[in-house]
Amino acid sequence: GYRGSPLVWPIGAKSVGRVQSATLRLICQREQLIISFRPETYYSVWVLYNEGFKAFYKKSRQSKPSNSANESHTAHDDAVSSNDDSTPESDRVQDPKEADRLVGIARNNPHQIIHIEAKTTAIKPPPPLTTSTLQQAAGSRLSLSPERTMQLAQKLYEQGHITYMRTDSVILS
Structure with a gap:
């Protein structure tokens, strides 16, 4: 220092x-x-099904033999990885011929669902508005002046539709 x-x-x-x-x-x-950084060309291979879901190409991951008899892990080419990424992605294929070969296999062979992984996701609501964020949002989205915004907010508060709007704390909003 x-x-x-x-x-x-x-x-x-x-x-x-x-x-x-x-x-x-x-x-x-x-x-x-x-x-x-040096950019690389790569290909992502995936299938979009009529039912509205995608399957991504994943290289087979051969697991090492385990000592436990009840521990069984198999990975499939189209299995989505079990990491915690919110957006699964295909393994990168570097060779365009290999990508075309994989697409051909996907188009010409029947598909069978081997594993379905359902996840429950919770989407948190946005934090409540403070006085300043309420005025900013009303100004940018609705072209309302700060005075008009506060008049309307006061009416909504009096009718019991919103909590107290004159605060700078999201805890009290």
Whole structure:
């Protein structure tokens, strides 16, 4: 911090600090990754069924033999990975001929559902509006002035449709 700053003044730097230096290092590392990035062409193979769901190509993952007799794991080409990603994706296929071959197999062979994984997802509602976010939303979406917004909000509050709207706390909103 304060001991390092005088050392960098002669080379044109203004200051150094325990947070500033660590942050600068992270920025430089990220910039080096960006500079060294080389784009690759790849193909994602998937099937869209008439019923409205997709099946993604996954390479067969041969599991190692396990010591437990009741532990059985098989992976299938079209099995969606069991990781926690919210959007499953096909394994990347680098070769266009291989991608065409996989598409041909998918088109010319009957498909059988081997495994269905159902997930229950909870979508949290947006946080309640504070006075300022209410006025901003009404202004940008409905072209209402802050005064008109508060008049309408007051009427809604008096009729019991909304909670108290003059607050800067989402807990009290």
